Amino acid sequence: MLDLTQDVRTLTAAIVDVESVSGAERVLADEVERALGALPHLTVDRSGETVVARTALGRAERVLIAGHLDTVPVHANLPSRVEGDLLYGCGTSDMKAGVAVALKLAAMVPEPNRDVTFVFYDCEEIEAERNGLTRVARDHAGWLAADFAVLMEPTDGVIEGGCQGTLRADVLVTGKRAHSARSWFGVNAIHGIEPVLARLNAYQARQPVVDGLRYHEGLNAVGVRGGVAGNVIPDSCVVTVNYRFAPDLGLTEAREHVREVFDGFEVSFTDGAPAARPGLTHPVAAAFTAAVGGEPRAKLGWTDVARFAALGVPAVNYGPGDPNLAHQQGEYVSLSKIVESERAMLDWLTK
Amino acid sequence: MLDLTQDVRTLTAAIVDVESVSGAERVLADEVERALGALPHLTVDRSGETVVARTALGRAERVLIAGHLDTVPVHANLPSRVEGDLLYGCGTSDMKAGVAVALKLAAMVPEPNRDVTFVFYDCEEIEAERNGLTRVARDHAGWLAADFAVLMEPTDGVIEGGCQGTLRADVLVTGKRAHSARSWFGVNAIHGIEPVLARLNAYQARQPVVDGLRYHEGLNAVGVRGGVAGNVIPDSCVVTVNYRFAPDLGLTEAREHVREVFDGFEVSFTDGAPAARPGLTHPVAAAFTAAVGGEPRAKLGWTDVARFAALGVPAVNYGPGDPNLAHQQGEYVSLSKIVESERAMLDWLTK
Numbered sequence: 001m002l003d004l005t006q007d008v009r010t011l012t013a014a015i016v017d018v019e020s021v022s023g024a025e026r027v028l029a030d031e032v033e034r035a036l037g038a039l040p041h042l043t044v045d046r047s048g049e050t051v052v053a054r055t056a057l058g059r060a061e062r063v064l065i066a067g068h069l070d071t072v073p074v075h076a077n078l079p080s081r082v083e084g085d086l087l088y089g090c091g092t093s094d095m096k097a098g099v100a101v102a103l104k105l106a107a108m109v110p111e112p113n114r115d116v117t118f119v120f121y122d123c124e125e126i127e128a129e130r131n132g133l134t135r136v137a138r139d140h141a142g143w144l145a146a147d148f149a150v151l152m153e154p155t156d157g158v159i160e161g162g163c164q165g166t167l168r169a170d171v172l173v174t175g176k177r178a179h180s181a182r183s184w185f186g187v188n189a190i191h192g193i194e195p196v197l198a199r200l201n202a203y204q205a206r207q208p209v210v211d212g213l214r215y216h217e218g219l220n221a222v223g224v225r226g227g228v229a230g231n232v233i234p235d236s237c238v239v240t241v242n243y244r245f246a247p248d249l250g251l252t253e254a255r256e257h258v259r260e261v262f263d264g265f266e267v268s269f270t271d272g273a274p275a276a277r278p279g280l281t282h283p284v285a286a287a288f289t290a291a292v293g294g295e296p297r298a299k300l301g302w303t304d305v306a307r308f309a310a311l312g313v314p315a316v317n318y319g320p321g322d323p324n325l326a327h328q329q330g331e332y333v334s335l336s337k338i339v340e341s342e343r344a345m346l347d348w349l350t351k
Numbered sequence: 352m353l354d355l356t357q358d359v360r361t362l363t364a365a366i367v368d369v370e371s372v373s374g375a376e377r378v379l380a381d382e383v384e385r386a387l388g389a390l391p392h393l394t395v396d397r398s399g400e401t402v403v404a405r406t407a408l409g410r411a412e413r414v415l416i417a418g419h420l421d422t423v424p425v426h427a428n429l430p431s432r433v434e435g436d437l438l439y440g441c442g443t444s445d446m447k448a449g450v451a452v453a454l455k456l457a458a459m460v461p462e463p464n465r466d467v468t469f470v471f472y473d474c475e476e477i478e479a480e481r482n483g484l485t486r487v488a489r490d491h492a493g494w495l496a497a498d499f500a501v502l503m504e505p506t507d508g509v510i511e512g513g514c515q516g517t518l519r520a521d522v523l524v525t526g527k528r529a530h531s532a533r534s535w536f537g538v539n540a541i542h543g544i545e546p547v548l549a550r551l552n553a554y555q556a557r558q559p560v561v562d563g564l565r566y567h568e569g570l571n572a573v574g575v576r577g578g579v580a581g582n583v584i585p586d587s588c589v590v591t592v593n594y595r596f597a598p599d600l601g602l603t604e605a606r607e608h609v610r611e612v613f614d615g616f617e618v619s620f621t622d623g624a625p626a627a628r629p630g631l632t633h634p635v636a637a638a639f640t641a642a643v644g645g646e647p648r649a650k651l652g653w654t655d656v657a658r659f660a661a662l663g664v665p666a667v668n669y670g671p672g673d674p675n676l677a678h679q680q681g682e683y684v685s686l687s688k689i690v691e692s693e694r695a696m697l698d699w700l701t702k
Contacts, residue, residue, distance in 0.1 A: 072579075072580055072582075072583060073579065073580060075528070094530075125580065125582060126580070126581065127581065164532060166531075166532070166582070168581050176679075177426070177678060177679055177680055178678060178679055179445075179652060179674070179677045179678040179679070180517075180569065180571050180573055180593045180595060180678075181515060181517070181569065181595045181651050181652035181653060181674075182567075182569070182651055182652065182674065182675055182677075183569040183571045183595075184567075184569070185675055185679070186679075188551075188571055188572060190548070190572035190573075190574070190575050190590070191548055191551050191552050191571070191572055193548065193575075194545060194548035194549055194552055197541070197542055197544065197545040197548065198545055200539075200542050201542050201545055216533075216535075218531065218532065218533070218534040218535070220531050220534045220539055220542070220584055221539060221541035221542060221577075221578075221585070222531055222541075222578055222579075222580070222581050222582065222583060222584070222585060223541070223577065223578030223581070223585070224541050224544075224575050224576065224577045224578060224588065225575065225576060225578075226572075226574065226575045227572075227573055227574030227575060227576075227591065228423075228424065228573075229423055229424065229476065229477070229573070229678075230477065230478065230519050230573050230574070230591070230593060230622065231423070231476065231517070231573065231593060231678065232423060232573060232678050233571055233573070234572070234573060234574070237575065239541070240578065240581070242531045242581060242582060244531060244532045244534075271581065300532050300533055301530060301532035301533065302532060323530070323532075323533065324533055324536055326530045326533075327528060327529060327530040327531075327580075327582065327583050328527075328528055328529055328530075328536070328537075329528055
């Protein structure tokens with residue numbers, strides 16, 4: 001069982017070392033459920049691999065602190081290792097350091113100044129429809145009721161407002177099959193994606209300012225597949241692209257943009273999640289900002305603040321990890337940043 | 352059981368309708384083995400899904416008649432259907448029409464003027480190391496001893512000499528992983544294959560004349576794969592290319608050529624089979640040419656004549672199918688060409 005009395009830094013390492021790639025979070029979810037279930041001041045619920053724990057002190061305000069348990073695929077970067085102030089390993093930054101801080105708060109603050117709901121959920125790193133928060137919002141919306149939410153995604157200890165939207169689309173090129181020994185009777189669909197890649201390579205990403213925060217878009221291929229057999233000219237090739245868009249665009253406008261970029265090609269959309277405008281003007285958000293300090297900035301990665309926004313819960317991103325390291329093989333987190341983050345959150349819930 | 356007394360045209364349709372994609376030839380091989388085993392003038396052997404049947408009449412010459420039982424993947428083109436003189440369906444041209452002619456000869460000519468070895472083998476359409484003829488040449492070389500071989504690959508009823516070689520290579524592009532929301536921290540390997548495709552699109556294929564026959568080369572992508580997850584900038588993308596080369600190049604020279612085309616990229620070779628020069632100057636080949644008639648031409652597709660050449664058995668391609676239709680969804684064979692081919696082969700073995 002996870003020992004929640006240990007230092008937040010060693011707790012982070014312990015959580016990182018429980019591999020939990022999207023879809024395979026069960027072992028970690030079980031450990032989290034058992035550890036929280038042992039705390040008498042919390043009510044613990046479970047849905048799939050998502051664990052929700054709540055105080056019920058009758059406070060005037062309820063805040064929600066959330067983190068996802070899953071990581072991108074391991075890439076020869078487990079188990080974790082410490083070098084000086086840095087803890088290396090898959091999921092250190094995105095976002096097991098944040099999960100560790102939340103678990104410490106759950107264990108260390110039996111009587112917080114606001115009621116607190118802790119949410120540890122699954123499948124954040126993959127298709128939106130498998131996301132644990134989507135499922136809980138649908139099946140147990142009451143569990144997520146709150147006046148304000150802090151999502152502990154990596155922000156380098158800075159409050160990040162809003163988030164960019166994301167969508168995935170398949171760009172299809174068709175051709176005509178033929179035997180590869182007489183290729184001139186066919187039309188090679190793989191060769192046909194050259195202009196798709198040329199448009200991606202030439203693409204100039206926007207960096208718009210929205211509600212005072214600067215965003216940075218991106219349009220990238222994240223997958224390509226084509227080929228029938230080793231001796232057949234392929235008649236189909238699909239480039240899967242991912243568009244990350246600023247919160248001045250709705251999902252519909254973002255789709256239109258992608259259609260325009262790939263004008264002349266067959267485009268089909270497979271997945272999408274809207275952006276969220278920065279929510280920092282809300283009074284509860286302002287209170288959190290005052291407690292934690294620092295200058296808020298724009299959130300570039302899509303995060304579930306957009307899901308909380310859709311539920312009517314204002315939410316910000318705030319966590320000890322460095323967002324620029326997420327999903328990289330060399331991912332790490334600063335141990336002192338984890339301690340700083342724990343202290344700031346502790347102040348907020350106790351002072 | 353296959354009825355070998357039926358007309359060669361309906362026999363072809365019956366064989367086409369027994370689906371036998373590479374690696375799944377068992378049902379058809381069983382039917383062929385049972386049908387040949389019922390003929391008292393033949394000795395039948397089996398290795399995996401390859402069936403070999405021989406006469407043993409003590410003739411001065413032994414000829415070998417061969418065909419592969421497998422097809423490329425079915426593409427909504429089974430069962431077969433007849434339209435006028437054409438039989439449509441997967442494998443009609445490449446090469447179940449040739450297999451049907453060989454089976455008819457086995458059944459109809461109990462006392463041929465030359466001893467005959469019939470070879471029906473598996474896995475011709477996929478990697479060389481799985482090819483049934485490779486396996487039999489290694490494990491039962493004696494079964495393939497002959498003075499001359501006719502491989503009944505589709506040639507449109509014309510004798511085709513030699514064959515082009517084939518090799519497959521993986522062209523690897525590497526990059527650097529990053530979260531796709533902050534793509535500028537990564538290097539997108541899928542975007543990086545644009546110049547690989549540009550070289551393929553710009554490629555000018557050679558059409559050299561070798562021993563009097565004109566060949567036609569081709570260099571094509573037959574597969575592409577890249578992508579880690581829907582939100583990760585991919586750090587690796589592989590384009591699999593297939594080079595079909597004329598018999599004036601050895602396998603080593605062909606590999607050098609591919610390395611030159613993709614200079615600056617990491618190229619690794621996964622599969623290769625040498626070309627065979629036209630073998631028509633051999634006396635036994637000349638006898639066959641005289642019997643069948645027509646003007647020999649170059650074989651563009653790689654065929655197992657190269658394997659027979661390696662065993663010291665001169666071999667030609669000759670069959671009723673149209674090679675230009677092989678591996679296409681709309682593949683068909685002319686029923687009257689099957690009958691012509693049966694008659695020519697019958698004359699050769701009986702007159």
